[in-house]
Amino acid sequence: MSYPDPENLDNHITGIDRIIHEPARYLIMAYLSVAESADAIFLQRQTGLTWGNLSSHLSKLESAGYVAVIKDYLDKKPHTMLQMTEKGQKAFHNYRERMKQALEELPGT
Amino acid sequence: MQENIDLKQITKKVYMSYFQDGLWDILLGIYLIGWGISIWQDLVAVMGGMWVAIYFAVLGLKRVVIYPRSGYIKLNEARKQQMKMVLLGVVLLLLGFAVFGIFAFNTRPAWLDDYFMFLLITMMAVVIAVLGYWWRVTRWYVYSLITFAGAVGQQWLNMPVELGFFIPGGIIVVYGIGLFIGFLRKYPKPNREEQDVIS
Numbered sequence A: 001m002s003y004p005d006p007e008n009l010d011n012h013i014t015g016i017d018r019i020i021h022e023p024a025r026y027l028i029m030a031y032l033s034v035a036e037s038a039d040a041i042f043l044q045r046q047t048g049l050t051w052g053n054l055s056s057h058l059s060k061l062e063s064a065g066y067v068a069v070i071k072d073y074l075d076k077k078p079h080t081m082l083q084m085t086e087k088g089q090k091a092f093h094n095y096r097e098r099m100k101q102a103l104e105e106l107p108g109t
Numbered sequence B: 001m002q003e004n005i006d007l008k009q010i011t012k013k014v015y016m017s018y019f020q021d022g023l024w025d026i027l028l029g030i031y032l033i034g035w036g037i038s039i040w041q042d043l044v045a046v047m048g049g050m051w052v053a054i055y056f057a058v059l060g061l062k063r064v065v066i067y068p069r070s071g072y073i074k075l076n077e078a079r080k081q082q083m084k085m086v087l088l089g090v091v092l093l094l095l096g097f098a099v100f101g102i103f104a105f106n107t108r109p110a111w112l113d114d115y116f117m118f119l120l121i122t123m124m125a126v127v128i129a130v131l132g133y134w135w136r137v138t139r140w141y142v143y144s145l146i147t148f149a150g151a152v153g154q155q156w157l158n159m160p161v162e163l164g165f166f167i168p169g170g171i172i173v174v175y176g177i178g179l180f181i182g183f184l185r186k187y188p189k190p191n192r193e194e195q196d197v198i199s
Helices: A006-014 A023-033 A040-047 A051-063 A086-105 B007-016 B023-040 B044-070 B077-107 B110-135 B139-156 B163-186 B192-198
Strands: A035-038 A067-074 A077-084 B073-075
Touching (some): A023 A035, A023 A051, A023 A077, A023 A086, A023 B007, A040 A051, A040 A077, A040 B044, A051 A067, A077 A086, B023 B139, B023 B163, B044 B163, B073 B077, B077 B110, B110 B139, B110 B163
Antiparallel strands (some): A035 A077, A035 B073
């Protein structure tokens, strides 16, 4: 039986992005990762978060530079859309990789 | 929770959100009913005009009724291209059927006479199944079977030909309307204050 290297496991766990390591924010990032952009109604409908929660989590993601609010047009009318930034895409990808590695290195997995 | 969130599932859910309102189902049902009317009343042109009108009505309803309730998403470029190609394919297939129908009514060979409508409806059933596969909307497989049942019914159960279109078309429209009503109930239009929380 092989045991995990505790140093590696520590590195992977302590290096986890705490902004994304919150189920609601992870869910928002996951939805934005599969789209070019989406509006708040779409995110609210898909995630099932309350409007207040969605707003609070979006603010945190925006402050971290992971999500950007963009002004787009829908039928020639201004429409607010949300888009994952390049920084957000990298952070999301790294988070998933780290989580995968950390889980793989846990004993008994 | 994290490990349960599969990006493929999310992509599928996002993609499926295009079909949850039942409008494409209603369009398909009306298309079949249009065929039935055109055969029943011998007005082939009606079908084409009706389908184009309904198609634009669906697009209009999407913008006016659906997006304010379910929200709006812009797909990734690759997905968008794929979606456009599928829609183009659908339009071409439907137009192809219309053209085939118009010409074949007068020029089909004698041996085809007995099975012409059966083959035509069966081909439609196959196309519906292919669309279900492309769009990953499993209920369209059931629509395909219902349409095929219409083909069998008008061929071997002495059912009038137009009923071979009306019955499957009617069932699909009714189910589509059910989905549409369900969608409207599930997603009421968010009020201004709720949306203002975000913007």
